[in-house]
Amino acid sequence: MIRKALYAGVPLLLAASMALAKEEPKSIPWMETGPFKHVSGSGPYRFSRELLEHQRNMAQLAATGASVPDAESQDVGDVAVIVDNGSIFIDPRPANPFDLIVPTALSFVPTPIITSTSSGGQTKGKKNPPSSSQSVSNDSFDVAFSAVVLDTTFGANLGLGDDDTTEVTFPAGFPFLGTNHTSIWVNSDGNITLGAGDSASTARDAARHIGGPPRISPLFVDLDPTSAGSVRADVRTDRLVVTWNGVPEFGATNSNTFQAVLHDDGSIDVVYDNVDATFAVVGVAEGDNEGPLNEIDLTADLPGTFGAGAIFEEFATALPLPLVDVITAAKEFYKTHLDKYDFLVIFSDPVVLLDPDGAAFAFHLGIQNQTQGLGFFNPPSDDTDLIGPDIDELESILNMNRIGLYWPDAGKMENPPIKMFRFACQNSGGQVVPCGATLDGPPGSDQISRRARWAGTLNGDFEAFGSYTLGLNSAMSIMGQEAGHRWLAFPLFLHPTKGFNGIDNLDLLGRANAHWSFFFNVTVPGNQFGGDPRASSSEGNSIVNLGPNPFPGQLPLPCTNPGESTFLTERDELIDGYTELDQYFMGLRLAEDVAAFWYVDEPRSAFSGASLQGAASLGAQDDIIFCGKQVNLMVDDVTAVGTIFNFPPNGPRIPVIGDEVDSCGEDIKTMAFILLVEQGPPNSPAHASAISNVDIFRQTWEAYANGPATGSLGKFDTRLDPDCF
Numbered sequence: 001m002i003r004k005a006l007y008a009g010v011p012l013l014l015a016a017s018m019a020l021a022k023e024e025p026k027s028i029p030w031m032e033t034g035p036f037k038h039v040s041g042s043g044p045y046r047f048s049r050e051l052l053e054h055q056r057n058m059a060q061l062a063a064t065g066a067s068v069p070d071a072e073s074q075d076v077g078d079v080a081v082i083v084d085n086g087s088i089f090i091d092p093r094p095a096n097p098f099d100l101i102v103p104t105a106l107s108f109v110p111t112p113i114i115t116s117t118s119s120g121g122q123t124k125g126k127k128n129p130p131s132s133s134q135s136v137s138n139d140s141f142d143v144a145f146s147a148v149v150l151d152t153t154f155g156a157n158l159g160l161g162d163d164d165t166t167e168v169t170f171p172a173g174f175p176f177l178g179t180n181h182t183s184i185w186v187n188s189d190g191n192i193t194l195g196a197g198d199s200a201s202t203a204r205d206a207a208r209h210i211g212g213p214p215r216i217s218p219l220f221v222d223l224d225p226t227s228a229g230s231v232r233a234d235v236r237t238d239r240l241v242v243t244w245n246g247v248p249e250f251g252a253t254n255s256n257t258f259q260a261v262l263h264d265d266g267s268i269d270v271v272y273d274n275v276d277a278t279f280a281v282v283g284v285a286e287g288d289n290e291g292p293l294n295e296i297d298l299t300a301d302l303p304g305t306f307g308a309g310a311i312f313e314e315f316a317t318a319l320p321l322p323l324v325d326v327i328t329a330a331k332e333f334y335k336t337h338l339d340k341y342d343f344l345v346i347f348s349d350p351v352v353l354l355d356p357d358g359a360a361f362a363f364h365l366g367i368q369n370q371t372q373g374l375g376f377f378n379p380p381s382d383d384t385d386l387i388g389p390d391i392d393e394l395e396s397i398l399n400m401n402r403i404g405l406y407w408p409d410a411g412k413m414e415n416p417p418i419k420m421f422r423f424a425c426q427n428s429g430g431q432v433v434p435c436g437a438t439l440d441g442p443p444g445s446d447q448i449s450r451r452a453r454w455a456g457t458l459n460g461d462f463e464a465f466g467s468y469t470l471g472l473n474s475a476m477s478i479m480g481q482e483a484g485h486r487w488l489a490f491p492l493f494l495h496p497t498k499g500f501n502g503i504d505n506l507d508l509l510g511r512a513n514a515h516w517s518f519f520f521n522v523t524v525p526g527n528q529f530g531g532d533p534r535a536s537s538s539e540g541n542s543i544v545n546l547g548p549n550p551f552p553g554q555l556p557l558p559c560t561n562p563g564e565s566t567f568l569t570e571r572d573e574l575i576d577g578y579t580e581l582d583q584y585f586m587g588l589r590l591a592e593d594v595a596a597f598w599y600v601d602e603p604r605s606a607f608s609g610a611s612l613q614g615a616a617s618l619g620a621q622d623d624i625i626f627c628g629k630q631v632n633l634m635v636d637d638v639t640a641v642g643t644i645f646n647f648p649p650n651g652p653r654i655p656v657i658g659d660e661v662d663s664c665g666e667d668i669k670t671m672a673f674i675l676l677v678e679q680g681p682p683n684s685p686a687h688a689s690a691i692s693n694v695d696i697f698r699q700t701w702e703a704y705a706n707g708p709a710t711g712s713l714g715k716f717d718t719r720l721d722p723d724c725f
Helices: 002-006 010-020 044-064 206-210 326-334 410-414 475-484 580-585 613-617 635-644 685-706
Strands: 030-032 038-040 072-076 079-083 104-110 113-116 134-137 140-145 165-176 179-187 191-193 215-220 230-235 239-247 256-263 268-274 280-285 293-295 304-307 310-315 343-348 360-366 396-402 418-422 424-426 432-434 451-453 516-521 539-541 543-547 565-569 597-604 625-633 669-677
Touching: 038 475, 044 206, 044 293, 044 326, 044 360, 079 326, 079 685, 165 230, 165 239, 165 256, 179 239, 206 215, 206 280, 206 310, 215 256, 215 268, 326 343, 326 396, 326 669, 343 685, 360 475, 396 475, 410 475, 410 685, 475 685, 516 613, 597 613, 669 685
Parallel strands: 030 418, 038 360, 079 669, 293 310, 343 396, 343 669, 516 539
Antiparallel strands: 072 079, 104 140, 104 268, 113 134, 140 304, 165 179, 179 191, 191 215, 215 280, 230 239, 239 256, 256 268, 280 310, 360 396, 418 451, 424 432, 516 597, 543 565, 565 625, 597 625
8 A cells, every 4th residue: 555655754755845845825724624535546456346346236136136127318418317227326235244253264176177288279078087188177166164274384484565475486386277387476465366476555355356367365455464473385295385374454453364275286275263354355266357257155155166257255344325337337328329439428416436445536447449559558458348249439438426526617627726635534433533644645643735626515425524635636637537547657668778677667657557656757838738837637746856955954865866866846736637748648649749758766755765666656746855866768768668578568659649540530539428317307407407517527628628638639529429430
């Protein structure tokens, strides 16, 4: 988690930065607000999340046995209003706490299937002993409780830190769903992955369990072996024993001892000696969202044979508010609309959550990308069949949350008031109380926030104080980030001074490898907006290089190491629009029309000396001072990764402009704006205000995206009857 990497160094960074900053105008009052949220949760995790919730929704509807009618839909001007038919809003659900009676053990025994390897292919055959030209594979597991007890020979301490991973060799080999693995990756957060490690700080939930690399999850939860306990491995001739011994959850003092035993015949034993964690994921998964996804009740459904895909139970917190099944919403939309939209932009009228944990404010769900050169983490793909067999045009779905969260007038949607905020914390009783904030939320009362934009006025959704902020964002820059995820921000690059060893795939990237790094200078050209400096809607900062020692005697550790300078995020920066590099990836600007750009390498605190690399995942924050080395780049440094190292997703961009040739011979990005309501006729007076606000948002976005956000290069059409598609 970001907070873990930063709290040691950021308080000093903030305090000293404020001492050096100009005094805030007295006319900007303090305001109280609810808990800080990230603007978005996008990328591969988002696809897994929405796929899983859609499957859960469909399974729940099927279990009722009732037929679901088509949703009622009506276009009101250029807003498509869809009334829920019982399949779009996912009902709240109770908590499912960990309920296995410990100590206990589970066994996952692969059901053998003989596959021919002599012809180079794999053909399922009968369950007979293998011949010399055959090998044993499986696509399902027999799962049951077992009498296996904890193996007390724990083996070597792997030395894992918090959110850490390490590779362990296993010469005997571990066959898993058709692939034999002679090494595994042990991850500190109670899981094992195959083929690649996983040290991410994103949610430890069922969506992450089914996505990413193949995974074995004895107890997939946020564990911290740096606080207590250890993670150990013992490699033997016929098995590999991995033990989490007395490891607490992050930020807690509890203790969890459990074990995964991987046998060379592909069977798995999961043994629990002590579990204090309440919420976690237990199971196995083929990864990459492969189905079938068997979500089971380990207490009620065992013993049983289940296909993989994935076999798991998620011990999860309660879902207190409805979620939106955006896949079903899209399917319902296309029952009454033609396939001529690149984007579906969805708003809801009732209060909803975007994630079970409520962590995201809005999100982008990628459906299709046929463009090459957008970056290593955004290769060409096509999941349009998820929406329907006849859907070809759709590229992205945006869930923009409840329309009532946004100001109801165009001026404040684009330029909301600038205030100073104290963020809110939840105390041990669960009540929201005022406290301070660092760069990424509230760790303690000794921190105060920087200035921020007052994003809206709605009481209730954020539980307190009747106002909220998403940092330096406006409604339009939030929309800019979500729409921008179609193309941004995913590239590797070739470091200009490190040669072939300098593919710094994370140096330009921040949160989830789908946003720009906090240390990337993403200043939007001044002629696009004027006034305060702007950072890209895709995160990063507007940064100035102040030279090695601009404040003699004021910084405890001045930035005077070889090659270092002192950097300051602009004191009056806001988040708005797209840089020239953004516009290149969006297909609005040629590579030769992109000026040089730069980021800060090896960032460190000028007050503690600690590395600040963990802050790369933060969104823009004004008035922060730090040390580092400026690295200048050109687009060629990005595309070189694709041409020299044969990583086609990394460029050059194909096509050089746009993504497709539409019916007018160019690429106009068509967007359908959709409002989801719970009941009543679509054009009911009860929905008039929400419809009007969505239409104001739609018109404001089109003017913003085709004007200042892109330097008037944008080509977005938000009408429901576009001329070109």
